């Protein structure tokens with residue numbers, strides 16, 4: 402069993418309210434909101450006004466994934482735009498401890514994300530301070546990419562740290578998640594599966610979210 406965070410990046414932006422309401426009516430635990438700045442990643446998604454608009458209709462917490470440089474500049478603004486969780490990239494934060502404290506002061510759940518090439522060991526001194534560790538299973542920037550197989554090993558290593566030291570963070574995986582890889586991801590220790598294109602291109606997204614959740 403896992404919690405599901407459908408990624409709104411794969412929604413129909415011309416029918417955003419309809420797609421948010423679909424997620425509301427499903428068993429999803431969160432709405433995953435991908436913010437891309439065209440600098441940290443080679444793509445621009447959307448920004449604060451769209452996040453606010455999603456929040457106006459959402460009945461699930463917004464899990465905001467900041468793929469932006471110097472995310473400290475925008476933490477408060479995204480919190481005010483409705484973010485329940487704020488996840489920053491390790492690779493974008495030279496003062497990660499300070500950034501995590503800032504997120505906590507804003508009353509949001511602090512998360513940290515790792516690109517596929519970044520080993521989980523770099524987070525060893527911050528694992529006790531975060532609510533969420535997001536393992537990217539594709540290179541961030543685009544939906545609809547192929548799942549990177551090395552992710553299983555990273556999840557297992559991270560789960561090993563959690564068990565050894567009794568940490569409470571949740572493990573989230575993001576990118577290329579589908580019904581083929583979800584069961585093994587959950588076995589390795591994943592708590593939250595992000596799924597964008599697999600959910601939104603399926604004939605029955607509510608049913609697909611339920612099936613992923615049963616993985």
Ligand SMILES: O=C(CO)[C@H](O)[C@H](O)COP(=O)(O)O
Nearest residue numbers: 541542544545576577597598
């Ligand atoms: O952070 C992301 C991309 O950078 C998205 O959350 C992710 O790609 C989800 O989309 P899909 O399930 O289609 O891979």
Ligand SMILES: [Fe+2]
Nearest residue numbers: 435466575595
């Ligand atoms: Fe994401």
